[in-house]
Amino acid sequence: MFKQINDSRAETVTVQLNGNEVRVVAGTTVAAVALTAGLSFTRTTPVSGARRAPFCMMGVCYDCLMIIDGQSGQRACMTYVKEGMRIECQQGAGLIPGESQ
Amino acid sequence: MNNHYQMLVIGGGPAGLAAATIAANSGVSCALLDEQPAPGGQIYRAVEQAPELRAQLLGADYQRGKSLVENFRASRAVYFPNTSVWSVNEQREVGVNYQGDSRIITADHILIASGAMERPVPFTGWTLPGVMYAGSGQILFKSAGAIPEKGVVLAGSGPLLLLLAWQYMRAGVKIKAMLDMTPLGNRIMALPELPRALLAYQYLTKGMTLQRELKQAGVEIKNLVSDLRAEGDGQLERVCYRHRGREHTIETDLLMTHFGVIPHVWLTQAAGCRHLWNESQQCWHPQHDEWGATSIEGIFVAGDGAGIFGAKSAEYAGYLAGLQMSYAAGAVTRGERNQQAIVYRKAMKRDRHIRPFLESYFHIPREILAVQNNDTVVCRCEEITAGQIREAVANGHQDSNQVKYFTRCGMGPCQGRQCAQAVAHIVADAGGKSVSGQSCFRGRPPVTPLNLEQLAQMKRRQR
Amino acid sequence: MMEADVLIIGAGLMGASAALHLSMRGYRCVVIDKASPGRHASGANAGGLRQLNRDPAEIPLAMESARMWHQIRDLVDSDCDARFPGQLRIAENAADMDKLEQRAALVRSLGYQHEEIIGKKELYQMVPALAPHCVGALVCRQDGFARPYHTLTAFRLKAESLGARFYADTEAYQMVQDGEGWQVRTSSGTFNSTFLINCAGAWAGKMAAMLGEPVPLQPKALMLMVTERLPHFVDPVMGAASRKLSFKQMQNGTLIIGGALVAKLDFEREKTDINWEQLMESADTVLHFFPQLKNVRIVRAWAGIEGFMPDNIPVISASGMNKNLYHAFGFSAHGFQLSPVIGRILSELIIDGRTPLPIEPFRIDRFNSAI
Numbered sequence: 001m002f003k004q005i006n007d008s009r010a011e012t013v014t015v016q017l018n019g020n021e022v023r024v025v026a027g028t029t030v031a032a033v034a035l036t037a038g039l040s041f042t043r044t045t046p047v048s049g050a051r052r053a054p055f056c057m058m059g060v061c062y063d064c065l066m067i068i069d070g071q072s073g074q075r076a077c078m079t080y081v082k083e084g085m086r087i088e089c090q091q092g093a094g095l096i097p098g099e100s101q
Numbered sequence: 102m103n104n105h106y107q108m109l110v111i112g113g114g115p116a117g118l119a120a121a122t123i124a125a126n127s128g129v130s131c132a133l134l135d136e137q138p139a140p141g142g143q144i145y146r147a148v149e150q151a152p153e154l155r156a157q158l159l160g161a162d163y164q165r166g167k168s169l170v171e172n173f174r175a176s177r178a179v180y181f182p183n184t185s186v187w188s189v190n191e192q193r194e195v196g197v198n199y200q201g202d203s204r205i206i207t208a209d210h211i212l213i214a215s216g217a218m219e220r221p222v223p224f225t226g227w228t229l230p231g232v233m234y235a236g237s238g239q240i241l242f243k244s245a246g247a248i249p250e251k252g253v254v255l256a257g258s259g260p261l262l263l264l265l266a267w268q269y270m271r272a273g274v275k276i277k278a279m280l281d282m283t284p285l286g287n288r289i290m291a292l293p294e295l296p297r298a299l300l301a302y303q304y305l306t307k308g309m310t311l312q313r314e315l316k317q318a319g320v321e322i323k324n325l326v327s328d329l330r331a332e333g334d335g336q337l338e339r340v341c342y343r344h345r346g347r348e349h350t351i352e353t354d355l356l357m358t359h360f361g362v363i364p365h366v367w368l369t370q371a372a373g374c375r376h377l378w379n380e381s382q383q384c385w386h387p388q389h390d391e392w393g394a395t396s397i398e399g400i401f402v403a404g405d406g407a408g409i410f411g412a413k414s415a416e417y418a419g420y421l422a423g424l425q426m427s428y429a430a431g432a433v434t435r436g437e438r439n440q441q442a443i444v445y446r447k448a449m450k451r452d453r454h455i456r457p458f459l460e461s462y463f464h465i466p467r468e469i470l471a472v473q474n475n476d477t478v479v480c481r482c483e484e485i486t487a488g489q490i491r492e493a494v495a496n497g498h499q500d501s502n503q504v505k506y507f508t509r510c511g512m513g514p515c516q517g518r519q520c521a522q523a524v525a526h527i528v529a530d531a532g533g534k535s536v537s538g539q540s541c542f543r544g545r546p547p548v549t550p551l552n553l554e555q556l557a558q559m560k561r562r563q564r
Numbered sequence: 565m566m567e568a569d570v571l572i573i574g575a576g577l578m579g580a581s582a583a584l585h586l587s588m589r590g591y592r593c594v595v596i597d598k599a600s601p602g603r604h605a606s607g608a609n610a611g612g613l614r615q616l617n618r619d620p621a622e623i624p625l626a627m628e629s630a631r632m633w634h635q636i637r638d639l640v641d642s643d644c645d646a647r648f649p650g651q652l653r654i655a656e657n658a659a660d661m662d663k664l665e666q667r668a669a670l671v672r673s674l675g676y677q678h679e680e681i682i683g684k685k686e687l688y689q690m691v692p693a694l695a696p697h698c699v700g701a702l703v704c705r706q707d708g709f710a711r712p713y714h715t716l717t718a719f720r721l722k723a724e725s726l727g728a729r730f731y732a733d734t735e736a737y738q739m740v741q742d743g744e745g746w747q748v749r750t751s752s753g754t755f756n757s758t759f760l761i762n763c764a765g766a767w768a769g770k771m772a773a774m775l776g777e778p779v780p781l782q783p784k785a786l787m788l789m790v791t792e793r794l795p796h797f798v799d800p801v802m803g804a805a806s807r808k809l810s811f812k813q814m815q816n817g818t819l820i821i822g823g824a825l826v827a828k829l830d831f832e833r834e835k836t837d838i839n840w841e842q843l844m845e846s847a848d849t850v851l852h853f854f855p856q857l858k859n860v861r862i863v864r865a866w867a868g869i870e871g872f873m874p875d876n877i878p879v880i881s882a883s884g885m886n887k888n889l890y891h892a893f894g895f896s897a898h899g900f901q902l903s904p905v906i907g908r909i910l911s912e913l914i915i916d917g918r919t920p921l922p923i924e925p926f927r928i929d930r931f932n933s934a935i
Contacts, residue, residue, distance in 0.1 A: 001231060001355050002241060003250040005272065007152050025245070027150070032245035040336045041230045046793045046817065047484040051335045053230030057237040058143055059136070060218045060365065062514035063481060071859050073514075073792050075550070080138060093793040093817050098693070098856025190837050205840060373835065496721060499732065503600055506607055506713040509816075514792055514863055545866045546838055554858035556847035559840070
């Protein structure tokens with residue numbers, strides 16, 4: 001849906017997005033990464049399984065919840081990428097506590 | 102982080118920055134808590150780090166934030182980024198998450214400058230991936246330099262729509278359509294406010310300039326659009342609407358809507374401040390006096406979190422609140438406070454001349470706020486439809502809070518931020534209490550994420 | 565002026581239940597509430613349907629109420645989202661087990677079978693997610709939970725369909741005996757009725773005093789926390805033998821955590837304030853039993869205003885002073901499960917002059933020597 005205005009001087013980090021390695025600009029949010037990496041959705045809802053993607057981008061809608069570094073229910077728009085971060089789409093209510101995906 | 106400060110500012114936007122700067126410079130021991138990693142709030146988001154090109158594309162108003170942030174950095178206020186506040190109470194105990202740890206600190210004076218958020222307006226298909234707010238587009242632009250890849254449809258009613266369209270146009274984004282849903286009647290309703298608005302004519306001329314430049318760039322603005330719908334299978338594929346009596350469809354994977362902004366009152370609510378419905382701005386305001394003092398002693402508000410008056414006004418209100426708190430802390434005399442306040446009061450008054458006109462012109466019609474299509478999802482978190490809300494009212498649940506307990510509207514992770522307005526309007530529309538006669542969803546802490554471990558380790562650390 | 569056979573003060577669970585049972589037997593009821601139905605304890609509680617670990621005086625009432633709960637749809641045309649996965653009091657060590665075994669013995673000696681001791685093996689069969697150090701539990705298998713506000717709504721709608729009328733935002737200012745009946749002046753006008761019932765929850769003490777029979781009711785606010793939704797991982801409701809804990813996973817996957825957590829309360833202003841110290845303690849207790857929940861987010865903490873009696877059992881009684889006046893209040897944070905049977909008891913007292921259930925221990929004048 002989105003692309004980044006090119007800034008070749010920008011520092012990058014490598015993260016894992018749904019198991020795939022992606023190089024992203026440092027200092028961006030996980031939500032921005034998801035939207036610029038071509039994901040069409042970032043979670044399915046626990047109520048109906050409907051697909052959702054980041055919506056408000058400022059932490060007030062909780063629609064961008066993803067599993068980040070093994071923890072479900074993380075707001076992707078409020079989380080900034082770090083080297084080696086593992087980012088996954090969240091299905092429904094996420095993980096049974098104590099279990100990893 | 103200390104356990105106690107003379108003054109705590111919650112929020113790193115213009116109001117918070119101004120208040121912290123002026124108070125710290127007056128000698129008050131002041132800390133600013135910001136959930137973002139760098140100062141600027143949403144309006145000046147990432148302004149310190151913005152590459153030259155990005156700042157230019159975003160415009161001069163955005164760049165104003167840079168000097169505001171520089172002054173703040175140069176002041177003696179202590180800055181805590183990546184710090185969220187999950188609770189404030191009447192005793193001015195503040196629950197914070199700082200560097201992964203939770204703790205409760207206290208302050209003599211607290212300024213809650215939590216800013217604004219987009220007015221959530223449910224419409225058919227608004228939950229589809231690819232539907233976002235105009236403000237979301239701005240945030241992506243400011244914080245990540247990200248712009249729509251395959252074009253965008255913009256729709257709604259409000260000044261931000263025009264600004265975003267202009268910013269996108271300059272960045273080369275294909276604006277497939279701009280759908281202005283402002284009703285015809287508003288132009289007439291707003292006329293009486295025009296004389297006063299002329300006192301802040303720069304806003305009017307700026308608006309006209311943006312429109313002209315858009316037109317020159319070939320961006321078509323359709324007026325008096327209605328019946329907006331987003332459609333697609335698991336993601337947005339097209340936008341449908343009515344214009345000049347006919348049905349229209351545009352293929353698009355991105356739709357950005359804007360229906361004004363409203364104060365983000367969840368922290369002031371949870372703190373127990375009194376709130377009143379403001380019909381002109383169509384939102385709840387925390388009740389406050391001319392210095393920003395709320396119904397709770399020692400707790401102040403300033404900026405768009407107190408009422409929508411824009412970034413410049415937020416700055417002036419921040420200075421005024423900062424002055425009052427400095428006076429209350431004994432750092433300036435009453436005379437000094439009054440003297441320094443003069444220029445800010447004057448500037449704020451001048452800046453606000455545009456508001457009655459804007460509020461009237463961009464007044465959102467009741468039928469849009471009181472979602473008419475009963476199949477439309479209103480509570481995004483719990484997926485409750487307008488029809489379910491109306492059914493609850495028919496069963497005797499007469500106000501927002503009762504409807505919430507019965508339907509679970511507002512009980513999901515966002516705690517009603519995205520549905521409170523719509524629920525109140527639908528309830529009133531369905532024969533329940535009037536919007537101003539209902540109280541907002543009862544706000545409760547924690548207002549930002551707090552997990553069991555963070556709670557528990559506060560206990561363990563005490564042992 | 566408005567007329568009714570019975571005027572009920574308080575549109576919470578007890579008031580709605582009373583209105584239903586009386587309406588079922590043809591009595592015209594009016595229920596008034598100074599706020600909206602279920603505004604306080606009835607809408608804010610944890611929804612526990614518990615017979616386990618009750619004061620012996622309450623056991624016969626709780627057992628009868630449990631029978632009603634298991635057929636609640638027949639009564640109010642709704643299942644109130646009730647579930648019955650059982651309730652446990654968990655023992656962590658031998659001392660805990662002793663305590664529980666004594667309780668089990670007491671209950672058996674009174675002739676009841678509903679509370680059983682289970683050992684480690686069965687405990688972990690019931691709650692596989694539990695931390696491994698626990699040794700056994702006391703269980704009531706027929707216990708469970710429902711949704712309080714839905715329950716209240718179901719009772720109210722059924723009562724309304726049988727002719728009961730509910731008036732919100734209606735505060736009672738004055739209650740005067742008018743011959744054998746009552747005249748009640750309220751913010752919505754004056755009501756005349758033959759019978760009067762005081763079900764005013766945390767405000768019932770105030771009402772009782774106005775009616776000339778003060779009681780030592782203490783309003784308190786108890787807190788609960790609710791988490792984000794989680795996939796289903798635990799069935800029964802959990803309590804602990806020697807820690808404050810009330811823990812359950814709701815139908816929608818959220819966890820409701822409580823257990824006698826006391827909030828700060830300004831009763832006059834009806835304002836509650838979260839007591840974070842207590843919530844910290846509670847979170848620590850939860851993680852003690854379920855350490856894997858450490859990253860689970862609390863979405864909301866709240867407190868409901870409830871009425872407590874010094875002996876921790878309610879008042880369910882005819883007035884000791886006035887004719888045609890009845891009281892049902894002071895449920896001390898464990899009234900939800902009793903609400904169906906309380907309404908029936910009140911209807912029996914009013915219509916038949918007596919009830920088959922033993923309500924002697926709940927007399928309103930039991931405190932007289934104390935005042």
